[in-house]
Amino acid sequence: MTYVLENLQVDGAGTLRCTPCTAPVGPAEVGYRDLAGTFDLPLSVGQSEMIAGKSSAYVLRHYACRSCGSLFDVEMLARDDAPALRQNS
Numbered sequence: 547m548t549y550v551l552e553n554l555q556v557d558g559a560g561t562l563r564c565t566p567c568t569a570p571v572g573p574a575e576v577g578y579r580d581l582a583g584t585f586d587l588p589l590s591v592g593q594s595e596m597i598a599g600k601s602s603a604y605v606l607r608h609y610a611c612r613s614c615g616s617l618f619d620v621e622m623l624a625r626d627d628a629p630a631l632r633q634n635s
């Protein structure tokens with residue numbers, strides 16, 4: 547097993563696995579952001595509205611294990627954007 551992120555590993559067969567529950571996430575060549583469960587929260591969750599502003603154009607997209615809900619990653623992006631960075635790009 548090789549750690550990709552704190553809660554994400556890739557096994558010898560090239561399968562991404564959630565570290566806490568060991569459930570398979572999918573093939574490593576696809577990238578976890580295309581495989582994980584996602585949910586969006588407003589920027590004001592991560593910082594005060596004074597800093598984040600009142601715009602709803604941007605969100606904090608959370609990537610999590612579909613089996614146990616453990617969080618893999620969070621990124622800020624425009625509400626309707628695809629993930630900004632692909633694991634394999």
Ligand SMILES: [Zn+2]
Pocket residue numbers: 564565566567568569611612613614615616
């Ligand atoms: Zn899990």
